[in-house]
Amino acid sequence: MTTVLAPVAGTVIGLVAVPDPVFSQAMVGPGTAIDPAREPVEAVAPIDGTIIKLHPHAYVVVGDDGRGVLVHLGIDTVQLKGEGFRLLAAEGDHVEAGQPVVAWNPATVEAGGRSPVCPVVALDASADAVHVLAEGPVSAGDELFQWA
Numbered sequence: 001m002t003t004v005l006a007p008v009a010g011t012v013i014g015l016v017a018v019p020d021p022v023f024s025q026a027m028v029g030p031g032t033a034i035d036p037a038r039e040p041v042e043a044v045a046p047i048d049g050t051i052i053k054l055h056p057h058a059y060v061v062v063g064d065d066g067r068g069v070l071v072h073l074g075i076d077t078v079q080l081k082g083e084g085f086r087l088l089a090a091e092g093d094h095v096e097a098g099q100p101v102v103a104w105n106p107a108t109v110e111a112g113g114r115s116p117v118c119p120v121v122a123l124d125a126s127a128d129a130v131h132v133l134a135e136g137p138v139s140a141g142d143e144l145f146q147w148a
Contacts, residue, residue: 001129001146001147002065003143004145005136005141005142006139006141006142008043008073008118009034009137012033012135012136012144013032013035013117014056015032018033018075018119023072023075023077027124030112031044031069031070031119034120035116035118036075038107038116039104039106041104042101042103043100043103044097044098044100045089045097045099045119046120047063047069048063048095049061049062049069050062050092050093051090051095053090054087054090054102056082057074057078057102057104067123067147068124069122070119071120072115072118073109073118075116080112080114085104086102086103087102097141102116120144122145129147129148132145133146137139
């Protein structure tokens with residue numbers, strides 16, 4: 001069982017509410033999404049593991065069990081080419097759950113006409129393997145879902 005933590009504070013809204021079909025239809029995997037607080041924040045690692053992909057707007061942490069969790073900071077934020085994001089870790093780093101990975105400001109993303117919603121996805125998991133624990137408001141580091 002892997003417990004996945006909320007990477008940012010905000011309100012849990014579920015993947016179906018994400019304004020991008022790749023996430024809302026769970027094409028990359030099951031999970032949930034957080035509508036983040038509109039303030040500068042440090043997005044944290046959702047699990048203990050190694051950062052295998054790190055873009056300013058998204059990152060993947062893979063645990064020792066081989067399970068990967070994708071955190072995507074906003075929708076269409078790849079178009080920002082890193083502007084407004086500051087890396088606090090590097091690809092290949094081993095991180096503990098709750099350790100800061102990327103600093104960003106969801107309000108700035110929203111002001112630029114993009115959704116700041118943050119999908120958190122269990123990569124290559126079956127839909128029935130993920131049990132969402134959190135509803136409503138969460139703080140960064142709160143238990144978000146369990147992956148059986």
